[in-house]
Amino acid sequence: MAEPHPAARRAVIADRRPSGPPDLRGIRCTACGRAAFPAQDLGCERCGADGAALRPAALAGAGTVSAAAIVHRHDGPGIGAPFTALAIVLDDGPFVHALLDGDGSPAPGTRVEAVAAGTDDDGGVVEVRFALAERAAGGAE
Amino acid sequence: MKLREMRPVYVIGIGLHRYRPLSDTPYVRLGLTAVRAALDDAGIAWRDVQGAYTGVTRLGMAVSRPMLRHLGATGIPMTQVENASASGSSAFRLACMEVAAGVSDVVLAMGVDKPAPVQRAESLAGLPSLAGGHIVPFTKYALLADEYMARYGASPADIAAVAVKNHRNGARNPFAHRRKERTPEEVLGDRPIAGHLTRLQCCPVGEGAAAVIVASGEAVDRLGADRARCVRVTASAQRSEELYGPKSFDAELTRETTAAALADAGVAPSGVDVVELHDAFSIEELQYVEAMGLCGEGEAAGRLRAGEFDIGGRCAVSPSGGLLAMGHPVGPTGVGQIAEVTRQLRGEAGDRQQPGARTGIAHMVGVGAVCIVHVLEAAVRDGAAR
Numbered sequence A: 001m002a003e004p005h006p007a008a009r010r011a012v013i014a015d016r017r018p019s020g021p022p023d024l025r026g027i028r029c030t031a032c033g034r035a036a037f038p039a040q041d042l043g044c045e046r047c048g049a050d051g052a053a054l055r056p057a058a059l060a061g062a063g064t065v066s067a068a069a070i071v072h073r074h075d076g077p078g079i080g081a082p083f084t085a086l087a088i089v090l091d092d093g094p095f096v097h098a099l100l101d102g103d104g105s106p107a108p109g110t111r112v113e114a115v116a117a118g119t120d121d122d123g124g125v126v127e128v129r130f131a132l133a134e135r136a137a138g139g140a141e
Numbered sequence B: 001m002k003l004r005e006m007r008p009v010y011v012i013g014i015g016l017h018r019y020r021p022l023s024d025t026p027y028v029r030l031g032l033t034a035v036r037a038a039l040d041d042a043g044i045a046w047r048d049v050q051g052a053y054t055g056v057t058r059l060g061m062a063v064s065r066p067m068l069r070h071l072g073a074t075g076i077p078m079t080q081v082e083n084a085s086a087s088g089s090s091a092f093r094l095a096c097m098e099v100a101a102g103v104s105d106v107v108l109a110m111g112v113d114k115p116a117p118v119q120r121a122e123s124l125a126g127l128p129s130l131a132g133g134h135i136v137p138f139t140k141y142a143l144l145a146d147e148y149m150a151r152y153g154a155s156p157a158d159i160a161a162v163a164v165k166n167h168r169n170g171a172r173n174p175f176a177h178r179r180k181e182r183t184p185e186e187v188l189g190d191r192p193i194a195g196h197l198t199r200l201q202c203c204p205v206g207e208g209a210a211a212v213i214v215a216s217g218e219a220v221d222r223l224g225a226d227r228a229r230c231v232r233v234t235a236s237a238q239r240s241e242e243l244y245g246p247k248s249f250d251a252e253l254t255r256e257t258t259a260a261a262l263a264d265a266g267v268a269p270s271g272v273d274v275v276e277l278h279d280a281f282s283i284e285e286l287q288y289v290e291a292m293g294l295c296g297e298g299e300a301a302g303r304l305r306a307g308e309f310d311i312g313g314r315c316a317v318s319p320s321g322g323l324l325a326m327g328h329p330v331g332p333t334g335v336g337q338i339a340e341v342t343r344q345l346r347g348e349a350g351d352r353q354q355p356g357a358r359t360g361i362a363h364m365v366g367v368g369a370v371c372i373v374h375v376l377e378a379a380v381r382d383g384a385a386r
Ligand SMILES: [Zn+2]
Pocket: A029, A030, A031, A032, A033, A034, A044, A045, A046, A047, A048, A049
């Protein structure tokens, strides 16, 4: 089976909801209960169960910052600096790195919520950033 | 089976080509310089060497023979070893295993590398991520620094103090990439990279080579090597990442792997005199000395400030200058650590000698993540190797 186009892969990052932050598309292992991001059927990192044992699961796009860092320079192609990198413990368990939608360096413990920062032609979410929870809530009005 | 329960393995020769910025010099010349120095140091000939492992990450396929053939084509087994930053450490581990198992009596472990574009296999896994290419090693360690400062009340100056110490050590190392002492103000005021990490708190990645020769006790006697200069390898531990949640996986891996190595060697953390560790970024040293048990959690900054990890302190950490100052050419780095620990345990480290050093450890983590820890012990003073 051919690998999906990178854009198509990115389009599976999140599902929009009628209101509130988008859900992240993750999985829950039916063998051991582990929730994980991103979605994949290759195998559970805790128990090794694969394929159908890994059920798609909507993970709440909300979590708590465990660390933040303003990146002042970056050599990556097409990556502008500065931007703020975040380490986030999602409310549903997984630990992820993501980008802050905004400036500054939020303190550990700050609540953040996912925001759809980019969509494809069909309205699918291709980029998710996280914003301070009160700001994300305000922006959803 | 523990390494210590197998046939004893000794480091009998060490050699380096200085780590430095990328030059036009072919890797072959860098590598041969290190190997010839190691052979001279051991007082043996190339024909005495029965196998070779080369740690290398960015030079392409089949690196060893185009280099080692210039020592005379003896037909010995040659193998390249890639394990990210820990490539040289893995080459050394394999060489030790081969001697301990009795397969060979004398084996070369070396590393050689030059900067070049590299692709990380994880990027080929076909899985999306939220931040993709935005998260590179310095980003990850800047995040760990932020978390460490929040948890323990450490300051940017506490983290920068690691770089100040290691630049001071590197200034005394003729093989170091960076050979200049730096004040706290210089380190803190240098170009910002990410979070509180400045350029001088991030290791230079250049070119270089390192070589060590390991041998059995029988070979030491047969070749007439000086027993007092032979350093025994008493443990080799290697692990890969488990699931640690939001904890620093590098620190957790370091905790597990160092504990395993010290247990195998029968050494307590308080019995370690010299440590070479993976200080690619300044924050790592604070986390790893705690994870290794050299001090309690959250104590590293205070202990560092008190001079405990200086040369001449309770336990010298990165007397070579570490990755921050000696440099991180990647393939050679883990082998260069073994060379420095050996030099220290022989008492031959000159003006960066840790007084009375008897037990040393070498530690690397690598992308993946993997961790490798070796424990080395000095020969007893009456000249009989342990
Ligand atoms: Zn599972």
